[in-house]
Amino acid sequence: MDLREEIQRNAVADEVQALIAVVIPVLKGTLFAIKREAVEDAGGIERLLLRQLPRTYRAGDGDCGISFEYAVHDAVVHGNADVVNRIQDALQRHCRIRQGDPSSLLFGVEKTGALQLIDSVKENLTSESRLLSGSKGQPVKLKKHIDSVAAAFRRRSVRETLPSCISGLWKADLFLGSTETDQWVGTTVKINPRSLEGAPGLRVAVVPSQEGRSDQIRRDNGKNLVVVPLPYDGAFMEVFYQGWQIVQQFIAADAQLPKEVALPRAADRQVCRMLVERRDFPVVDVLAALAPLAQPELLETQEEEASVDYRRGESSQTNILVAPQASSQF
Structure with missing residues (x-):
């Protein structure tokens, strides 16, 4: 069996990449907060275009939650320290x-x-x-x-x-x-x-x-x-709320780049601009396209052969095991 270990080597050095990493789950959450009927009217979740979000999404008290x-789920899966x-x-x-x-x-x-x-x-x-x-x-x-x-x-x-x-x-x-x-x-x-x-x-x-x-x-x-x-200061919660703000302002501007007063920070506007450039594509495709742009240097993959005995039914057929390992330095 090949054992593939993904080890977090570096803290997030690029603010735009960090924001993209959190905008992805925020967009997912927004997508799944849309009422089922509205999604079906748009042709189904696979066909819902990014520019259609402002017309199908209705803000609710629990959407940020x-x-x-x-975002927490994605942070664990992708090894956010x-x-x-x-x-x-x-x-x-x-x-x-x-x-x-x-x-x-x-x-x-x-x-x-x-x-x-x-x-x-x-x-x-x-x-x-x-x-x-x-x-x-x-x-x-x-x-x-x-x-x-x-x-x-x-x-x-x-x-x-x-x-x-x-x-x-x-x-x-x-x-x-x-x-x-x-x-x-x-x-x-x-x-x-x-x-x-x-x-x-x-x-x-x-x-x-x-x-x-x-x-x-x-x-x-x-x-x-x-x-x-x-934690907040310079950590996960601060980046999460920045990502939430970007998506909300993008929706409020009808999937266009909002006025500078709405997103005054350069990094926020750059990420929003990436969304505007992809407004004519399905949301699910946009999410997939953004993934390679989010913190590509965060994980370093190491491979080694290992003898692993699984006694868990069908999981014994697995050929590759991928395990994120956080760095203790951050």
């Missing part, structure tokens, strides 16, 4: 997931395209994937219950059939964990820390840091949550 969920290092600390110190680099599975059953998200989670779980909830006893097998958890979001009657240790798991936005140990924790991601709700099935909460409160990872025993605040 949805984009934040996508600001996020990965803190997630890894929480998983190792508080959740007893002590091996492997952090991985993220996007869940979020309340969003448009929920069935696709659920299918994606199921495809990345094995029959031995365990959910660690912090309660005593043998952890449940997550894949066995995932359909019921999704159904429980909409039907109260289904909630009563779930094991008590995973009650409330339908509120999860992500499953964070390790593919190496095949252990996962239900994770809630909230842009407003005051909106945090605990549940037996949830274990980790990712929130922005709050003024006047420590940025340290902490346990909230009352909510059964390990709270992971993400």
Whole structure:
């Protein structure tokens, strides 16, 4: 088996590349916040053009939160040190997931395209994937219950059939964990820390840091949550809000470059200009086109042969394993 290890070598040196990296998940969140009927009227999600976003998207109170969920997920998947290092600390110190680099599975059953998200989670779980909830006893097998958890979001009657240790798991936005140990924790991601709700099935909460409160990872025993605040100054939250601002101003300007007063920073205007140049293309194609422009130097790939024994059903057929590894220097 080829073991491919992706190691974060450098801090983000280019502001434009850092902004592109966060604009991608913000655009995804915006796309999935559009009502299903509006997407269908535009010919389906694959055909929705970037210039059609202003006419199909209607701003809502939870839209920033949805984009934040996508941004946190992307940050873990792509090895953003600001996020990965803190997630890894929480998983190792508080959740007893002590091996492997952090991985993220996007869940979020309340969003448009929920069935696709659920299918994606199921495809990345094995029959031995365990959910660690912090309660005593043998952890449940997550894949066995995932359909019921999704159904429980909409039907109260289904909630009563779930094991008590995973009650409330339908509120999860992500499953964070390790593919190496095949252990996962239900994770809630909230842009407003005051909106945090605990549940037996949830274990980790990712929130922005709050003024006047420590940025340290902490346990909230009352909510059964390990709270992971993400920092602002020159770090992830600051870049996220810049990316959110770029997308919102782009939409407000009818998919054109807004006036300088709306985006006075040169880097913000440059990223917005990239969107304007691609306004006549489908959103999904634009997202794919922007991906190579986002922090290409962030990860360095090292390959080596390794003997790995997988006893996880179909995953034994895997030929390449890709694992992001954050640098401890940042």
